[in-house]
Amino acid sequence: MKIAVCVSHVPDTATKINIAADGKSIDPSGVTYVVNPYDEFAIEEALKTKEKLGGETVAISLGGEANKESLRKALAMGIDNAVLLKDDSNRDSISIAKALAEEIKAQGADLVFCGKQSVDLDNSVTGQLISEILGYNSVSVAVTFNLDGNKIICEREIEGGKEIIETTLPAVITAQKGLNEPRYASLKGIMAAKKKVIEEKQPAQSGSYLEIVAMKRPAAKQAGKIVGTDASAVPELVRLLREEAKVI
Amino acid sequence: MTKILVFIEQRNGQIKKASLEAAKTAADIAKSLNAEISAVAVGNEINSLDSVGGYGVSKVYHLKNAELGNYSSSAYTQALSNFVNANGTEIFFFPATSMGKDLAPRISVKMDAGLAVDCVALNVEGGQIIATRPIYAGKALMDVKINSTKKVFALLPNVFNAGAPSDQKAEVIIENVESPNLNVKTVEIKKAEGKLDVAEADIIVSGGRGMKGPEHFGMIEELANLLGAATGASRAVVDAGWRPHSEQVGQTGKTVSPTLYIALGISGAIQHLAGMRSSKFIVAVNKDKDAPIFQIADYGIIGDIFDVVPKMIEEVKKIKA
Ligand SMILES: Cc1cc2nc3c(=O)[nH]c(=O)nc-3n(C[C@H](O)[C@H](O)[C@H](O)COP(=O)(O)OP(=O)(O)OC[C@H]3O[C@@H](n4cnc5c(N)ncnc54)[C@H](O)[C@@H]3O)c2cc1C
Ligand SMILES: Nc1ncnc2c1ncn2[C@@H]1O[C@H](COP(=O)(O)O)[C@@H](O)[C@H]1O
Numbered sequence: 001m002k003i004a005v006c007v008s009h010v011p012d013t014a015t016k017i018n019i020a021a022d023g024k025s026i027d028p029s030g031v032t033y034v035v036n037p038y039d040e041f042a043i044e045e046a047l048k049t050k051e052k053l054g055g056e057t058v059a060i061s062l063g064g065e066a067n068k069e070s071l072r073k074a075l076a077m078g079i080d081n082a083v084l085l086k087d088d089s090n091r092d093s094i095s096i097a098k099a100l101a102e103e104i105k106a107q108g109a110d111l112v113f114c115g116k117q118s119v120d121l122d123n124s125v126t127g128q129l130i131s132e133i134l135g136y137n138s139v140s141v142a143v144t145f146n147l148d149g150n151k152i153i154c155e156r157e158i159e160g161g162k163e164i165i166e167t168t169l170p171a172v173i174t175a176q177k178g179l180n181e182p183r184y185a186s187l188k189g190i191m192a193a194k195k196k197v198i199e200e201k202q203p204a205q206s207g208s209y210l211e212i213v214a215m216k217r218p219a220a221k222q223a224g225k226i227v228g229t230d231a232s233a234v235p236e237l238v239r240l241l242r243e244e245a246k247v248i
Numbered sequence: 249m250t251k252i253l254v255f256i257e258q259r260n261g262q263i264k265k266a267s268l269e270a271a272k273t274a275a276d277i278a279k280s281l282n283a284e285i286s287a288v289a290v291g292n293e294i295n296s297l298d299s300v301g302g303y304g305v306s307k308v309y310h311l312k313n314a315e316l317g318n319y320s321s322s323a324y325t326q327a328l329s330n331f332v333n334a335n336g337t338e339i340f341f342f343p344a345t346s347m348g349k350d351l352a353p354r355i356s357v358k359m360d361a362g363l364a365v366d367c368v369a370l371n372v373e374g375g376q377i378i379a380t381r382p383i384y385a386g387k388a389l390m391d392v393k394i395n396s397t398k399k400v401f402a403l404l405p406n407v408f409n410a411g412a413p414s415d416q417k418a419e420v421i422i423e424n425v426e427s428p429n430l431n432v433k434t435v436e437i438k439k440a441e442g443k444l445d446v447a448e449a450d451i452i453v454s455g456g457r458g459m460k461g462p463e464h465f466g467m468i469e470e471l472a473n474l475l476g477a478a479t480g481a482s483r484a485v486v487d488a489g490w491r492p493h494s495e496q497v498g499q500t501g502k503t504v505s506p507t508l509y510i511a512l513g514i515s516g517a518i519q520h521l522a523g524m525r526s527s528k529f530i531v532a533v534n535k536d537k538d539a540p541i542f543q544i545a546d547y548g549i550i551g552d553i554f555d556v557v558p559k560m561i562e563e564v565k566k567i568k569a
Contacts (some may be wrong), residue, residue: 013499013519017387026388039501094363119499121383121390125353125365132357137432138352139319155438157494158346160445163319164436177500178493208428209362213378213391219344224530224545226537231559234547237531238563240547245529247451247563248475248510 001055004109009070010120029161035070038115041175075193076185085203092210097129099203110170127174138172148201250283254341266343266405273408274341275304292317302413313425323428329358344402352402385522406505444478452553454480458513460491498523516541
């Protein structure tokens with residue numbers, strides 16, 4: 001079995017985001033980039049599946065040279081091979097998914113793990129897009145994954161509960177927190193990853209449907225009201241909620 | 249005339265509120281684009297489907313089959329894509345619920361449409377829809393325009409106002425779905441026991457590490473019960489095992505935008521704010537006057553939750569009496 005993991009390279013969630021002079025992108029200076037946190041769950045699930053059932057794992061990332069850092073991290077965790085689809089242009093999710101799907105097909109992968117969401121543009125659509133482009137089955141926002149022969153049983157998080165889903169390979173699964181505990185890369189893994197060659201490919205161009213008109217800061221919230229400094233302020237707080245905000 | 253469609257989500261035969269917000273918003277946009285609007289639902293038996301008429305949509309298609317009661321990504325995608333391609337839909341609106349967010353990208357592939365999800369504002373400018381959506385965990389916003397003829401939008405729940413419905417009823421047109429594709433099948437739904445989910449609640453009472461231990465969450469539950477609210481939590485307390493992950497609000501938990509969010513002993517880390525900053529009113533109780541939560545709170549009390557919360561319970565009991 002060939003297992004693919006899609007890995008995106010994103011600003012650390014704690015970094016401050018500044019909008020660049022063009023007003024349509026973020027200023028990358030001073031921003032630390034990391035493996036997308038949800039993709040660590042995807043990588044871990046690929047590794048666990050391989051350990052249980054055998055096969056080969058490949059990590060794929062579309063983006064610039066810097067994305068190699070995240071691919072390197074995937075290799076250090078234990079992924080067998082890595083491919084960088086080198087592209088510095090600004091693609092929308094559909095265009096990214098087309099290129100990833102193309103590579104997944106070329107790799108002959110029949111099981112694909114993505115993160116639930118990239119914490120940069122927060123789209124949470126790429127896994128679903130890839131599955132429809134390839135005609136694979138898919139489950140998004142999975143918190144459990146079980147593969148037995150050809151049969152998959154997953155739990156998917158929904159409002160107020162979980163859906164228990166049955167499907168079969170080939171499939172795309174998107175990972176939610178809770179799916180597993182991602183392992184740390186071992187020193188040996190880190191050393192081995194340094195020696196591995198990350199294959200570079202030129203993905204086919206495909207136009208973007210989505211155009212970024214502007215990026216902006218959210219309107220600063222008006223400074224709130226400090227109602228008081230101990231429990232004696234509670235009656236006034238309740239009055240404000242009732243009469244001013246009219247929410248209780 | 250441009251054809252606009254809106255997806256009406258049902259679970260257990262009940263229409264979900266987020267899809268009514270989408271219906272009202274789509275109906276308003278149809279008006280300003282001089283377009284034709286209808287709605288579509290997928291399911292088996294659906295209660296009061298004609299009520300969408302009250303939100304400005306006069307025709308609703310019900311794609312029906314006994315096997316479609318539960319969500320199935322394969323069957324719903326098949327039924328909806330057959331429908332939109334036959335109907336000539338150009339613009340398709342979804343609620344950005346767990347179902348809507350799963351479906352919208354799939355349908356966009358089937359329609360060959362551009363896609364904008366988690367929209368928090370939609371403005372029509374020169375005949376074009378400009379969508380605003382949060383990025384980088386809400387640290388920035390992005391305005392986007394879809395340049396393809398066909399377009400799919402998913403609207404964040406609790407952001408758009410459905411308003412009070414008129415008593416208009418929609419015409420319901422049933423279309424039976426033959427042999428649904430159940431390659432991906434929901435075999436069971438596990439409900440979180442008898443609890444209101446943070447993602448759907450109008451009021452949320454959340455506790456953080458300041459609560460000191462799981463044994464103190466009783467007062468959060470009591471306050472939540474009195475207010476008809478859901479209980480939420482920060483990641484710190486979920487990671488500590490004090491509360492279930494289903495209650496976690498934030499970047500790796502749930503994104504919520506209730507009318508009222510009460511943060512008790514939560515510092516307001518950027519990843520927590522990412523999940524709740526669009527709440528209409530935010531109340532914070534924290535003993536640290538410099539806690540970042542106060543920067544986005546509408547009302548704050550700088551004080552000890554162990555004094556303040558019991559008093560809140562007492563006062564709310566008075567007004568509810
Ligand atoms: C990739 C990533 C994703 C994350 N995702 C999330 C997420 O989804 N959700 C989330 O919440 N966090 C998330 N975090 C964690 C986040 O950074 C914070 O660590 C977390 O939100 C802190 O939780 P807290 O506010 O409960 O705890 P703390 O930061 O420890 O704050 C406790 C607060 O309680 C106050 N306090 C203590 N005692 C009292 C008292 N007696 N009375 C009144 N106030 C008191 C203190 O002053 C303090 O402000 C994420 C972090 C990372 C790196
Ligand atoms: N440029 C990319 N390269 C590789 N994988 C990606 C890329 N963008 C998104 N993905 C995958 O798709 C998931 C969801 O991303 P998104 O739809 O952008 O929120 C991520 O967690 C990754 O697994």
